[in-house]
Amino acid sequence: MQSDLLPFAIGGVPVTHMVESYGTPLYVYDGQKIVSQLQTLQRAFTGVTLRLKYAAKALTNLSVLKLLRGAGADLDVVSIEEAQLGLLAGYRPGQILYTPSGVSFDEIVQAVEMGLEINIDSLSMLEKLGRKYGSSVPCCLRLNPHIVAGGNTKIQVGHINSKFGISIDYIEDIHRVVDRYQININGLHIHTGSDIKDPLVFMQSANILFGAALRFPHLRFISFGGGFKVAYQPGEYGADVQALARELVPGFRAFCKRYGRDLEMWFEPGKFIVSEAGYLLVRANVLKQTPAVTFVGVDSGFNHLVRPMFYDAYHEIVNVSNPDGPRRRYNVVGYICETDTFAQDRELPEVREGDLLVFRNAGAYGFSMASNYNSRPRPAEVLVYNGKAHLIRQRETLQDLTRNQVIVDFE
Ligand code: LLP
Numbered sequence: 001m002q003s004d005l006l007p008f009a010i011g012g013v014p015v016t017h018m019v020e021s022y023g024t025p026l027y028v029y030d031g032q033k034i035v036s037q038l039q040t041l042q043r044a045f046t047g048v049t050l051r052l053k054y055a056a057k058a059l060t061n062l063s064v065l066k067l068l069r070g071a072g073a074d075l076d077v078v079s080i081e082e083a084q085l086g087l088l089a090g091y092r093p094g095q096i097l098y099t100p101s102g103v104s105f106d107e108i109v110q111a112v113e114m115g116l117e118i119n120i121d122s123l124s125m126l127e128k129l130g131r132k133y134g135s136s137v138p139c140c141l142r143l144n145p146h147i148v149a150g151g152n153t154k155i156q157v158g159h160i161n162s163k164f165g166i167s168i169d170y171i172e173d174i175h176r177v178v179d180r181y182q183i184n185i186n187g188l189h190i191h192t193g194s195d196i197k198d199p200l201v202f203m204q205s206a207n208i209l210f211g212a213a214l215r216f217p218h219l220r221f222i223s224f225g226g227g228f229k230v231a232y233q234p235g236e237y238g239a240d241v242q243a244l245a246r247e248l249v250p251g252f253r254a255f256c257k258r259y260g261r262d263l264e265m266w267f268e269p270g271k272f273i274v275s276e277a278g279y280l281l282v283r284a285n286v287l288k289q290t291p292a293v294t295f296v297g298v299d300s301g302f303n304h305l306v307r308p309m310f311y312d313a314y315h316e317i318v319n320v321s322n323p324d325g326p327r328r329r330y331n332v333v334g335y336i337c338e339t340d341t342f343a344q345d346r347e348l349p350e351v352r353e354g355d356l357l358v359f360r361n362a363g364a365y366g367f368s369m370a371s372n373y374n375s376r377p378r379p380a381e382v383l384v385y386n387g388k389a390h391l392i393r394q395r396e397t398l399q400d401l402t403r404n405q406v407i408v409d410f411e
Helices: 015-022 031-044 062-070 080-088 105-114 123-133 168-181 199-213 241-259 307-311 398-402
Strands: 026-030 049-055 074-077 096-098 117-120 139-144 185-189 221-223 264-267 278-289 294-298 317-319 327-333 341-349 356-359 380-385 388-393
Touching (some): 015 356, 015 380, 015 388, 026 031, 062 080, 062 380, 062 388, 074 080, 105 117, 117 185, 123 139, 139 199, 168 199, 199 241, 307 341
Parallel strands (some): 026 380, 049 074, 049 264, 185 221, 294 327
Antiparallel strands (some): 278 356, 327 341
């Protein structure tokens, strides 16, 4: 936690300096924090061959991808375009796990041709892959374990009603297809959702994965997915990855012994790596009073940070300009022509028009879920590293909004 007496700084650079240079709204990422989160995982899971496939969808900026590559991460991607960004950032195709859902077989063929690791999410695509490539293209299987994980139902994906993965109940059907085409299954995967705090969820997945794995003799890895919770609210704790490692690593090693070979342990963390490293800096444009509520209207909205509206997610807000002001309660809202409430009845040091506010935990699924709704350009992005602020994406302009429009004149 930062002291309110010091100017609010990110990676040693005061936010006021960055706002002077780049304006608001502005995304800022602390590169050191990103690397240290990766290292926390690297250090926790010792005694196994660990591969951390950073879930690029959380924050796809090329400079961030490069930073993580340098720190030893691989990538998990969900689209060909994410994979292409990975290649541009210098990842080798073999470092990239392609985990799509609901894409066309043509896209899977493209991924095969690019040399990515393929993760298959339906029996239909497994059948098509087998028919086209037989044993020549190895693939991983994404299983749906029917586990309810994490507290937020909007981001749970391992339950029986979820569209993701192949139901574990269809394991015999999977084997029929694998045997028919002699498909080389090189990995098994389960991802049950986001914001998972309880190690038990991963242990439940592990049990299912280990049980299934014994019947696939050519495995190279088992992926336990992503989803490690991070702290969003003051006083809240994220997933204890050391505790998870203490439970999972011995079980994994024992399983490898039974399996007869050492396998690689994979994870696909997104939030854990970049959430807490990211901040969205906004300006309070307007204070508005109703008989019931005091609104703070800021120069951003769900076009830039949709998590509070989409998932009812809590993002801590810091009033950088008036940290010692008397505490009052506000509804912090955006400038979009919809009800875009960032925070309801939130106690903050008194906010005055023109104050600089900072949203915490904006690194994951912040910019990457941003849009141009209301024809608002998306913010610039800054990466602070070794005490220096680097502009890593320029603020969009009107040209960006019109670039692909084809103007037909009907006059
Ligand atoms: N692996 C797979 C297959 C995934 O689908 C995801 C996230 C991850 C890994 C990374 O999960 P993480 O470690 O970031 O929790 N936009 C939502 C979260 C949805 C994540 C979608 N898949 C949010 O802002 O909370």
